[in-house]
Amino acid sequence: MxxxxxxxxxxxxxxxxxxxxxxxxxxxxxxxxxxxxxxxxxxxxxxxxxxxxxxxxxxxxxxxxxxxxxxxxxxxxxxxxxxxxxxxxxxxxxxxxxxxxxxxxxxxxxxxxxxxxxxxxxxxxxxxxxxxxxxxxxxxxxxxxxxxxxxxxxxxxxxxxxxxxxxxxxxxxxxxxxxxxxxxxxxxxxxxxxxxxxxxxxxxxxxxxxxxxxxxxxxKAGGETKLIVSVSDPDESLPETVEGIDGVESARINDEQQVEVTCAKHVKMDVLLALNGQNSEVLDVTTEEPSLEDLFVEYTRGSE
Amino acid sequence: MSHWLTIARKEVRGLLGNRSAKAGVALVALVFVFGGYIVPTSVSNPTMVDYDGFLRGIVLFLVPLFGLLLGYRAVVAERAAGRLVLLLSFPHSRADVVLGKVAGRGFVLLGTLTVGVLAGAALVEYPFGTVALDAVAIYLGATALLGAAFLAIGIGLSTLTTSLRRATVLTFAVFFLFVVAWPQLDGYLYMGLEYLNLADETLPDWARFVHGAEPSLLYQRVLDSYVSTNKIRSGAYLGTAGPWFLQGGPAVVLLGAWVVVPTLAGYLRFRGTDL
CATH class of the missing domain: 3.40.50.300 (P-loop containing nucleotide triphosphate hydrolases)
Known part of the structure; x- marks a missing residue:
């Protein structure tokens, strides 16, 4: 045709x-x-x-x-x-x-x-x-x-x-x-x-x-997810622990004392279990799924 | 229906819906009627020769101006307002657009002159005059050709630029050059040629031909040849004794070329440009 x-x-x-x-x-x-x-x-x-x-x-x-x-x-x-x-x-x-x-x-x-x-x-x-x-x-x-x-x-x-x-x-x-x-x-x-x-x-x-x-x-956009986890006792050791998990790209404590983790979709649960297991307790979780908007921004950012 | 005819019809409808265009059309027609009204008051047995004689000076300004004003916005104003984009998103070619505009606006021009001249001629004829039908036909034809030549020049100019202001300036420059200045230049042309030892007592015939190839001079030659034959009024024509290329026939052909060439040049220019 x-x-x-x-x-x-x-x-x-x-x-x-x-x-x-x-x-x-x-x-x-x-x-x-x-x-x-x-x-x-x-x-x-x-x-x-x-x-x-x-x-x-x-x-x-x-x-x-x-x-x-x-x-x-x-x-x-x-x-x-x-x-x-x-x-x-x-x-x-x-x-x-x-x-x-x-x-x-x-x-x-x-x-x-x-x-x-x-x-x-x-x-x-x-x-x-x-x-x-x-x-x-x-x-x-x-x-x-x-x-x-x-x-x-x-x-x-x-x-x-x-x-x-x-x-x-x-x-x-x-x-x-x-x-x-x-x-x-x-x-x-x-x-x-x-x-x-x-x-x-x-x-x-x-x-x-x-x-x-x-x-x-x-x-393409949905390959990675951002987890924002509130824990009872945020500690610098937490990101290090999480980063050890296969599939996690980065982890850090943000300004609001939450743990921010960028990871593959299928390891979300592993991340939460790891955070809940130690000296701290998971209080709340929000996820940010990247939208097409993000992808659009991604594609059009490079040479701005 | 052919594409150009669709565009021509829309052109006519658009012009007739426009107040200033309507006023211009009415004014031009009225001048021709007015001539027919005045001539019998000063001549006892008026003919087309008297009508032509009375109106010649006015027509030489009015008709070229009318033609240019009808034409010069045709493409550039549509382009500036984005109407050309709308028009060309339909299956019309650029040739359809130029042809449709020339045809539509030419129709308005011809209609105006026909109404004006026929009414004027009728007033000359009635009650004491004599009007030969062939003289009216030739007078109308020549006047329409003169208008069409300047219409084509105007439409040609309107394809040259994307700025309406520039098109306006160009149009008035052309009007001044062709209608006001050019007919007065024969004296300088003679002086120049005499200086170069190319002229004796008067302008040589070839120089008269070149100088007389401007539309308004050609128009005069046509009228002097066919309408006011016993009363040669312009220097553009030497009478039947002159060489063949200074006769009325070739002048008609040249005047026709002034319609075709600017239209064609405008089209070629328009075909190649981005909107």
Whole structure:
């Protein structure tokens, strides 16, 4: 099966600044791919190249086998796009915007159907220039949904939306995926990605730092646990005792006189038994599981 | 529906929904109507020659300005406001965008001039004048070509820069150079050529051709050839006795080239740039 998106060794330079650095990525048909990274990490540059708004310095991008550079129109015929930094047409209503999207894609139908799906039916006949940021975002999302595209490309789709609106949009994204659409969307908010994406690419300083499934990332992140143990009689000898256990990476007494142990998941019990056995008694235990957030921080810290 | 036609339709709808564009359109049409109203008050049996004679000086400023103003924001303003991003996220090519904009804005230009000129001509004809239909058609065609040439130049300019301010400055520089300064330069051209021993009594024909290749001078040559034939009004035309390349026909072709070349250059420029 042909890939929905194939990005091959793509670099984009602006003078001496490298916005995107040798990125390779393949997105399968039918998956929801989340593109995660800080603002300025190169996500939008990458998406703008996918849409042929800007041209790669080297490398190539294909959408369903169509080269985005030389055959951009066929590539975009199969896409529904929610771009970043768009402006709406003053003087055209929401309904007319969607009608324009339909004309552009050669689709028949009632604009109200998609406006209904994004929940701005009431504002359909108002000048889109007067829409709030969130309403404009919904309207352009509706334009992207026109014609049941095979690939949805959404750049920071939930920006400007309130939490309820963001949730509704995530549900629509999942519905579209159920229908068979491949979804490629970017966000700098981890929860957004975590909630819908099958796979995640982490973009950092123009490079693709990691690509994995959510579970895969969690596994990488979840290899180690931090135990914080309150003991009745904290003593400098305790960390030493614990560090002797196989699987413990480090142990120390923190400022609140608790024992802080970083260890592999499966030795947690051994650590507790060791701490409880001697002159002291374990009073309380809390654990800190590293989150995807930590992993994200881990991946994006190095060259900060 | 073709992609460029979709864009052209949206252009027309957008222009007609814009108050200042509507005011400009009305003003230009009214000037042509006004000409038809005034001419019969000073001439007893007015024809298109009198209409042309009365309006020529105004039209030479008004129509190029109208064309440039219709065109110069076309791409740059959309780009600055992010509407180009929205437009191009649909399956339109860059060629569709340029063609759609030229077609849509050209349609508004043509519509304005048609209404103005036809109403003006009707006022000349009624009740005492005589208006030949072919003269009206040629007058309208030439005036529309003049406007379209400056529209194309404006749209071409609007692809050159990403800053609206810079586009405005460029547009007025072009207006000043082409419409105000260039037609006055023939004297200097003659002096220069005379100094180089390339000219005798008058400008040589080839120099007249080069100098007269500017759109507003070409427009004058076309009107002098076909509309006001017995009343040559500009130095751009030597009458039927002149060489073939200074006749009306080649002038029409050159004026057409002023529509095509800036459009094409604008497209080539736009095709290669990042948004």
């Amino acid at each position: 042909v890939l929905a998106i194939r990005i091959s060794d793509v670099t984009k330079r602006y003078g001496s600044f490298t916005a995107v650095d040798r990125v390779d990525l393949a997105v399968e048909q039918g998956e929801v791919f989340g593109f995660l990274g800080h603002n300025g990490a190169g996500k939008s540059t990458m998406i703008n190249m996918l849409l042929d708004f800007i041209r790669p310095t080297s490398g190539s991008i294909e959408v369903f086998g169509a080269d985005c550079r030389t055959d951009g129109v066929s590539a975009r015929e199969r896409m529904g796009v929610l771009p970043e930094g768009y402006g709406v047409y003053a003087g055209l209503t929401g309904r007319q915007h969607v009608q324009f999207a339909m004309d552009s894609k050669g689709v028949e139908g009632d604009p109200l159907d998609v406006l209904d799906r994004v929940g701005i039916t009431d504002a359909a006949d108002r000048d889109a220039d007067g829409y709030s940021k969130g309403m404009a975002q919904r309207m352009v999302f509706a334009m992207a949904l026109v014609g049941e595209p095979e690939l949805l490309v959404l750049d920071e789709p939930t920006s400007g939306l309130d939490p309820a609106g963001a949730k509704a949009m995530r549900e629509t994204i999942l519905e579209e995926n159920e229908r068979g659409a491949t979804v490629f969307f970017s966000s700098h908010i981890l929860e957004q990605i975590e909630a819908v994406a099958d796979r995640v690419g982490i973009m950092h300083h123009g490079q693709l730092a990691a690509v994995d499934t959510i579970d895969g990332l969690r596994e």
